[in-house]
Amino acid sequence: MSRDLSRAERVHAVARGLRADLRSTDEPFRIEVVELGDLRSHFDIQRAAAAAAGYSVPEPLSTAISVRHGCSGLTLVFLTEGEFATQLVDNLEQLQDMVAEITTDQWPPCPRHNHPLEPVPHGMLVSWVCPCTPEIFTELGGLAELDAQ
Numbered sequence: 736m737s738r739d740l741s742r743a744e745r746v747h748a749v750a751r752g753l754r755a756d757l758r759s760t761d762e763p764f765r766i767e768v769v770e771l772g773d774l775r776s777h778f779d780i781q782r783a784a785a786a787a788a789g790y791s792v793p794e795p796l797s798t799a800i801s802v803r804h805g806c807s808g809l810t811l812v813f814l815t816e817g818e819f820a821t822q823l824v825d826n827l828e829q830l831q832d833m834v835a836e837i838t839t840d841q842w843p844p845c846p847r848h849n850h851p852l853e854p855v856p857h858g859m860l861v862s863w864v865c866p867c868t869p870e871i872f873t874e875l876g877g878l879a880e881l882d883a884q
Contacts, residue, residue: 740859742796745819748860749811750800752876753830757802759878760838765803771795774810793817802830809833820856823875827854827861843878 793816800811811826841851852863
């Protein structure tokens with residue numbers, strides 16, 4: 736990429752990558768970039784509790800990613816401070832759990848082994864990597880191309 740993306744632009748790039756990658760599940764996931772809106776009060780309560788315990792929690796971004804499948808859903812939230820790619824890895828690990836509950840499959844599957852690939856910070860976003868060999872198979876958004884090989 737020719738320039739550094741803002742956090743808001745990265746959220747949109749992640750949503751595009753997730754739309755592409757979740758197609759590999761053949762399930763009707765709905766991915767949208769949403770305004771945090773009403774959820775902000777939930778985070779304010781958590782931030783206040785953390786502050787009372789002596790911790791500092793940064794503000795969440797005003798946009799998040801909503802992932803829905805039927806009655807199941809997950810909101811991927813990113814903070815205004817800290818490593819974006821690390822926050823993305825944490826969010827993707829939660830998403831992997833959600834996909835496994837819905838499909839009963841490990842997602843995304845490692846092409847070489849019987850386990851899922853792991854999201855690992857790579858550049859401004861993440862790549863899908865084999866946890867055994869540290870082989871990078873594809874960047875976020877590239878699973879369809881990997882499946883086609």
